[in-house]
Amino acid sequence: MxxxxxxxxxxxxxxxxxxxxxxxxxxxxxxxxxxxxxxxxxxxxxxxxxxxxxxxxxxxxxxxxxxxxxxxxxxEAARMRDEEKRQAAQRAEEEHRRAEQRRQDTALLNTYVTPKEIDIRRDREVQVVDLQIQQLKSAQKGADDAYAAQQKRYANFEKTGKPVPANIKEDLKRAAEEKEALQARIADKEKDKGRISDSYAQQKARFIELKGLRSPAASPDPKPAPKK
Known part of the structure; x- marks a missing residue:
């Protein structure tokens, strides 16, 4: 060639x-x-x-x-300076991450003695959220009933062929908003339960790693609080 x-x-x-x-x-x-x-x-x-x-x-x-x-x-000099700044920021971010991890590890080892203690605290927090969900569901039942009553009231006025009064429209709207708000709060609490379980699962895995322990069989998720 x-x-x-x-x-x-x-x-x-x-x-x-x-x-x-x-x-x-x-x-x-x-x-x-x-x-x-x-x-x-x-x-x-x-x-x-x-x-x-x-x-x-x-x-x-x-x-x-x-x-x-x-x-x-x-x-080229400007490009090199920008690259140096980028790498310096990256190094600083990594050092901050490592320092934060060291802080969390120290707190973890100072808080728990055995992995079982982590499970106990997780169960306690999840049960608190379960009770909150039960209370919200009780309130939701009342909101559902109130909304159904307002719907019926609205429908009865429509049957008369007369314009529905503004206060009845407002009552129906307010009942619907209350119902939707409670549904959203219940959904948020369910997400909280998932976040709590995930957080403690990560803490437990890290604790076992730091202690050099053998990972035991996964502890089952806590049972919901009994309904009252």
């Missing part, structure tokens, strides 16, 4: 640099600077970079044409 075009391009580029160096004012021991355009192509050499190219990448060569120093373009 022939690479003539590439070789010719490299030779041409090298020849161009050499030619520019020969054209640059030669002073014994003086270093020569070659500057590039935005595309990275060398476009000139001399003892100093022209003002219009000072933000571009440049190379400082000695009298033998050997590169002694390279300065990146202003655009």
């Amino acid at each position: 022939r690479n003539y075009p590439t070789s010719v391009s490299l030779l041409a580029g090298t020849a161009a640099i050499v030619a520019m160096m020969m054209m640059a004012p030669a002073v014994q021991g003086q270093k020569i600077i070659c500057w590039k355009d935005k595309a990275g192509k060398v476009i000139g050499c001399g003892d100093r970079v022209p003002p219009e190219y000072q933000d571009n990448e440049s190379k400082r060569l000695d009298s033998r044409g050997i590169t002694r120093e390279t300065s990146v373009s202003a655009e």
